[in-house]
Amino acid sequence: DQQVKQNSPSLSVQEGRISILNCDYTNSMFDYFLWYKKYPAEGPTFLISISSIKDKNEDGRFTVFLNKSAKHLSLHIVPSQPGDSAVYFCAAAGNTGGFKTIFGAGTRLFVKA
């Protein structure tokens, strides 16, 4: 039972355009949502997060939107750059029933120059 789903395995975007990565979750008890970026042969690096009490968080070119009623979050990258090409993982975290961070399977983003 996948509690966090990233339904698009890959996404291709032209440089300068917007990249939108999506993530759905099933458990309404999650308190916190995070996005990580991963390059090959490296560990994931934290990108941006959002608390369940907010619906938007922005950090430079990266914005995360949270729609709790739809149990959906998205990461917007504007403008996209070739260096953004990586695998992006969304994760949902909570303390109910024990410390828990559930990751999605990832979406590979290709930004074409």
Added chain:
Amino acid sequence: NAGVTQTPKFRVLKTGQSMTLLCAQDMNHEYMYWYRQDPGMGLRLIHYSVGEGTTAKGEVPDGYNVSRLKKQNFLLGLESAAPSQTSVYFCASSLGDFTTDTQYFGPGTRLTVL
């Protein structure tokens, strides 16, 4: 400042062999974590620690043991390796828990069990 380092980077084991993966962090972080990543899946939490001398089970703890004897080190042990434990293992650390502090990940250890 090396951040989070993992030893070894690669390892091949035979079924039934044992090994220990070492994670070290030099950021004086309280929290440390071990994850595994399998193809087509997200990272799954194996065990974690909220401070020196403490450990707790994550989502997939079976077949693994951990120890946190020193604050800077978090060891993951496989007592009797099985092919199902073939995976990439990531260690991470954070100053506090996920609600306040970022997790910093190591580069990973690729383990193959034959």
